[in-house]
Amino acid sequence: MGGEGSTEVLVPVGESSTLRNTVAYAVRAAQDAAGVESEGGGEGATGPAESGATVHFVYPAGWRSGDPKDDPRFDRARELLDRLEVWAEEDADPDGPPVTVETALVGRERYLFSPGDFAAVLADYAEDRGLEVVVVDPEYQPGGNAPMLRPLEFELRQAGLTVEEAPVERPARRTRFLGRANLSQFLLLFGVSYAFYLLLGGFALTGFELATGAITAGLVAYLLWRISLTETPHVTRYPLRAARMALYAPYLLWEIAKANLSIAYVVLHPDLPIDPSLERFEAAVWGDLPVTTLANSITLTPGTLTVEVSERSFYIHTLTASSREDLFDGALERAVRFVFYGRDAAAIPSPRERGDSGPGIDDGGEET
Amino acid sequence: MISTPGDVLIVLLAAAGTFFGGVAAVGVLRLPDLYTRAHAASKSDTLGAVLSLAAVAITFGSGVTTVKTVFLLVFMFVTNPTAAHAITRAAHDQGIEPWTTDDRRQREQDRERTRDADRDRSPEVGAE
Structure with missing residues (x-):
């Protein structure tokens, strides 16, 4: 690691696929630095035992909780930190300088949202203990789905820390924001x-x-x-697609009009006859644009609202029982397939026939 | 005043737009939780705005203004569901449970219990 290494390393941690490798790297890096220091420190040093390495694993608790004792996420975080201690012991070079592992759960009294928030609690921790080097996991994503590693690294550098990304063996599968262009x-x-x-x-x-x-x-x-x-x-495909889209638009408009009449009926009815539930189904559409089109169309049409989409799984909030039936009959899905893939694709069976319409996470009872 | 079919159409569209805008407002007030309210806000509001914009487009007749209005209309169609999706997705990520009819039954039971305890309350429960 040369002169840049430090015997005290801060590693922000969270659930990630490459965490194991990062732990190994951080421990070895700290050990290397400790070894160099004890040799370079020369005559005065009594041996590697006194200049051991310390690795701090810090879990920024990015949520705000009413009662920290009751929140299962804290238990999960602590489990992860316990696991890290075991890993660090396993990974330490038994012949090298001894490694001390410290774990901490920080930021629990604050609601961490932006990369700046995460960087702030990490920098506070580093300052308290006089740490200067941060090793980050390339797959580390404190903010859930939002990519925040780069801005986080930037903020940490702004705070005067040396930031290093662990070179993990498995290539990071993070998709690049900038695609290949032509x-x-x-x-x-x-x-x-x-x-x-x-x-x-x-x-x-x-x-x-x-x-x-x-x-x-x-x-x-x-x-x-x-x-x-x-x-x-594929410019040659666009006119055909546009023509099909022109057929789709009136159909969608009609569906939207129906949606609104049914919603208006439900909303203005004195008894408010709703039976909402969250449903999940696997849509037979592929690719960003078709999925987006379908998701938006679902939101616009009768009593259905796209809550979450991952790959082909749609989580749909449905307002009434009849809207659920319509959704699983798959008319919209079929229409979107027609727009993007042509008439043949429209013949794929509906979600119900395919068995792709699972019962929701939350199965609300039937209206009585 | 209202003489041509075009004028009639404009008035009808504007009235329908206002109606659905009103439905959206009532829905946001009456529906029980975030998800169901997003239904009202995304659908009724979109149609309300779109119908009003259509009235505007017809009022201006043919020309660049109409084209711009149509663009506005298209953007409404694209952005409104996206916004509703973003909001409900954020709620889902935060683990907010959707309201179900079970909640209503629960509340009605609670209500009956309080009514039994407190007999002289007026029976206005049905309107909920």
Whole structure:
């Protein structure tokens, strides 16, 4: 580790697939540094025993809890920290300097939300104990689904700490925000932006409009071309898809109108005849755009609301029993498949027939 | 005043838009929990806004303004469900349990118990 290593290392931890490797790396790094120090410290040092390494595993408790004793998440966090102690002992080089493991659960009295919040509690901990080096797990995600590792590293550096990402053996499977880009994506984005700009300007094709439009569209395309389109556009497919979309739009509008009449009926009915429940089903659509279209369509149509989508699993909140029936009959899903994959795909059976419509997490009783 | 079919259509659309906007407001007030309220807010509100915008578009007749209004309309369709989804997803992540009819039964039982204890309350329970 050379001169940069430190015998005291702070490792922020949470559930992650590469945590085991990170622990091993952090322990070895601290040991290496301790070894170097004891040799370099030279004559005065009495041996490696006194200049041992210390690894601090810190679990930022990113939630706020009314009663910390009752929250199962604290138990899980403590279990993880206990497990880490065992791992660290296993990973320590038995011939190297001794390793002390410290674990801590921090931030429990605060509600941690942004990377800055997490960095603040970690920096506080580091300052209290005079730590300077932080080893982070490349798969560490304190904020749940939101990617926050890079901003967290940045904030920690701002706080004056040395941040190091553990080189884990398994390559990090974190998808890159910027996809691979190519020229056709750029041109498509540029063209659409340009057309949109001119449209808003009322197609006054003066030199000024054309010039400013080109600049604006160029900026938009330059900034977003690697973000907004994730695959190579197949321009030849678009007209067909647009035509099918044009068929889909009136159908969706009709469904939306029906949805609103049924909601209006339910809302204005004196008895408020609702029977909400959360349902889950596996949709037979693939890819970002079709899934997004289906999720939004579901939200817009009768008594159904997309709560969570992961891959193909949809969690749908349904307001009434009849809306559940409609959902599992799969008319919308079929229509979305028709738009994106053509008429053949529309023939795939409905979720109910496929057996993909599981009972919800929460099965509310039937209305009596 | 209202003479042409176009005017009639505009008035009808605007009235329907206002109606659904009202339904959205009533729904947000009456429905029991976050998820069900999101239903009212996402659907009725979208249609209310869209119908009103359609009335606006027809009022302006053909032209760039109409095209812009139609764009607004499309954006409403895209953003409203997305926002509703974001809110309910956040609630789901936080572990908020959806309200079910069991909760209503529970509450009615509680209510009957209090009513038994306190006989001279007025029977306005049905309207809940």
